[in-house]
Amino acid sequence: MQETGTRNAESGAAAFGLDGSGIVFWNLTEAALYERSIARGETRLSAAGTLTVETGPTATSLQDRYIVREDVSEAEVWWGANQPIGREAYDTLRADLLVYAAGRSLFAQDLFAGAEPAYRVNVRAYCECAWQGLFLRTMLRRPEREELADFIPALTVLSIPGFKADPERHGVRSQAVIALDLARGEVLACGTLNAAELKKAVFGYLTHVLPARGVLPLHGAVTVGENGDAALYLGLAGTGKTTLAVDDARTLIGDDEHGWGPSGLFNIEGGCHVSAARLSAAATPELFTAANRFGTVLENVALNGETREPNYAGAHMSNARATFPLEAMPHASLSGRAAAPRTLLMLACDTEGVLPPIARLNPVIAMYHFLSGYSARWPGAEKDGPQGAQPETTFSPCYGAPFLTRHPSVYANQLRALIERNEVTCWLVNTGFVGGPAGTGRRVPLALTRRLVEAAISGALGEADSRTDPYFGFSVPTSFPGFEPQMLNPARNWPDIKSYEAAARRLAGRFVENFERFEEAVDEEVRDACPRLAIAAE
Ligand SMILES: Nc1ncnc2c1ncn2[C@@H]1O[C@H](COP(=O)(O)OP(=O)(O)OP(=O)(O)O)[C@@H](O)[C@H]1O
Ligand SMILES: O=C([O-])CC(=O)C(=O)O
Ligand SMILES: [Mn+2]
Incomplete structure (x- = not known):
């Protein structure tokens, strides 16, 4: 291929098998990517100065993700939630993509995933669309120009939206494929413009490699206060990570993906x-x-x-x-790093209106909730849903099942050890409904959630009087200056106590049922973390 731009000449496109009459544009910066993208008709320029693109519905993306299944990955991948693709089918797709790409222009970007130099992963992306090159350049972390000369990728992403997979030939479900090859450190994406899949595939690779290096990958946001006290907000898509992490009083480390290692927290992303x-x-x-x-x-x-x-x-x-x-962002950290968190907030968007707006968790109950991952899935997060669509109840282990390559217990055990070692104060925050299930109940007011989160982070809420919840066993503050006690007690927001109790018992039962799949993987203490659940389920 003809190659132009700053790069490592020793490790060019040929090293990936890209060979042909096309041009590879290496490490173009924002303005050049804009020009190419608009000239190619991929995007339009808005009056605000942004690049604007239609990517179509994202409904099917989850079913179109695969991981290469072979000896190396067989034992390490959580096949309970990941779809396999055979080595042969993957290699056929790879060869076909290389033929398609050979005569075309590609936009190559060399980037880091991870703000902590000791743990960052070098990611190289070859994108058919200039705007996707810009997307990944923006979402990951950008090396200095002089760091490009000897850049060697650990993970290489090839994104070719124009190539449509052939379900029969490639052994897949549809024309869209996002396939991760852990052994070779590759992602192949085709038949879809959905750029989120690219960032998720990179994160998926990290959920495989980071635990082996003693780093816990997390789907969460991180902020730091003036004294360097870090807070970690875990939660599924649409549960409030970005919303709560944007806080005038705190520095934003990142809003979606972080690693927690021996040196503390670091953002995986740069955008x-x-x-x-x-x-x-x-x-x-x-x-x-x-x-x-x-x-x-x-x-x-x-x-x-x-x-x-x-x-x-x-x-x-x-x-x-x-x-x-x-x-x-006005309060963003340039280093992307912070100390271990002092406060951990698990954001659960409760669709049943049963959870209190905030509850304190001991490390074992925290691990139980992390593994359970109870929350809501908003239709909009996965597909074009109608306005005002209702959320669905879901249990998404580690508040990020779609990203996990290993069994959830791997991450949960790591989290428990980190919580205990760092004496982290843990809270469960209901960013969902009160007074009834979604549809009849109302959303917990955002202003209330913000004040409760602030009080949890400051440490003041930890001093408040509390009660033990009879269903879930966690500790619920009963009174705190500035809050009506009624706000802190979910039962008192329901029309009558009987319907609240029935709903609470039902939800507890769903927790018990969901947790059955993890009973083998956790120790006795965690199994017993919520004894009241067993009673409630009867
Ligand atoms: N009590 C509440 N707490 C948090 N968010 C709330 C609350 N009530 C309503 N919301 C709304 O819920 C949405 C949360 O979306 P947000 O983008 O913060 O989610 P996220 O966790 O960052 O998702 P993603 O992983 O997809 O980036 C916002 O629109 C916010 O205004
Ligand atoms: O950024 C995205 O598109 C998706 C995301 O965070 C999520 O699904 O949690
Ligand atoms: Mn997210």
């Missing part, structure tokens, strides 16, 4: 990929400003045909996202 549905300057000024600037990629946000203003209130917005570098 944010935030929901842009109904984005407004009034509700979230920091995010609005970051979304409306040069360098930001807007996915699935319509532009006014004349003024080219982004229309965030548009109807098909559930997969609308804005991607911008962390530097675009």
Whole structure:
């Protein structure tokens, strides 16, 4: 291939098997990627200075993900939640993609996943679309120019949306494939423009390699206070990580993926990929400003045909996202690193309206909830859902089942050890419903959640009087200055106590049922963490 731009000449496209009449544009910066992308007709420029692209619905992406199954991966991968693809089928797809790519232009980016030099992973991406090159350049961490000369990738991503897989020939479900080869350190993506799949595939690779190095990969946000006290917010998509981590009083380390190792926490990413549905300057000024600037990629946000203003209130917005570098946020950390957290907040968007707005967890109950991963899945996070769609109840282990390559107990055991060693105070925060299930109950007011989170992080809430919840065994604050006691007690928000109790018993039963799959994998203490659940289920 013809190659142009700053790169490691010893490790070019040929090293990956890319060979042909096409051109590889190495490590283009933002302005050059903009120019190429617009000239190629991939994207449009908005009045706000952003690149705007339609990626289509993302509904099927989860079923189109695969991991190569062979001797090496056989024992290490959690096949309970990951789909296998055979080595032969993968290699056929790889060869076909290389033939397709040989005569085309590719946008190559050399990047780091991980802000901690000791644990970062070198990621190289070859993208058919210039805008996807910009997306990954923005989402991962950008090396200095001089670091490119000897860059050797540990993981190589090949993203070719224009190539459609042949289900019969490639042994897959549809034209879209995102396949991870752990042994060789590769991701092949084709038949889809969905860029989130690329960042998720990189994270998936890290959930495999980091635990072996003593680092726990987490689907969570991190902030740091003035005294260097870090807080970690774990939660599924749409449960409030970004919302709560954007806090004037605290520095933002990152809003979605972190590693927790011996030296503390580090951001895996270098950017944010935030929901842009109904984005407004009034509700979230920091995010609005970051979304409306040069360098930001807007996915699935319509532009006014004349003024080219982004229309965030548009109807098909559930997969609308804005991607911008962390530097675009006013309180972002440049180092991307922090000490071990003092406070751990697990954000559970409770669809049943049963969980208290906040509860204190001991390390064993924290591990139980981390493994359970009880929360809501919003239709919008996976597909184009109608406006006002109701969330579905889900149990997503480690609040990130779609990213886990190993068995959830691997991460849960690591988390428990880290919590105990660092004496971390753990809380379960209900960012979902109160007073009834989704549909009849109301959403916990965001302002209340913010104040409770602030009080948990400051340590003040830990001093409050509390009661032990009869169903879940955790400790619930009963009174705290500035809060109506009624706000802290979910039962008192229901129309009557009997219906609350029935709902609580039902939810506890679902926890017990869900946890059966993990009983073999955890020790007795964790199995017994919620004895009341067993009673409640009867
Ligand atoms: N009590 C609450 N706490 C947190 N968020 C709330 C609450 N009530 C409503 N919300 C809304 O829920 C949404 C949470 O979305 P957010 O983008 O913060 O999720 P996320 O965890 O960062 O997701 P992702 O992993 O997809 O980036 C926001 O629109 C927020 O305004
Ligand atoms: O950024 C994204 O597109 C997806 C994401 O965080 C998630 O699914 O949790
Ligand atoms: Mn996320």
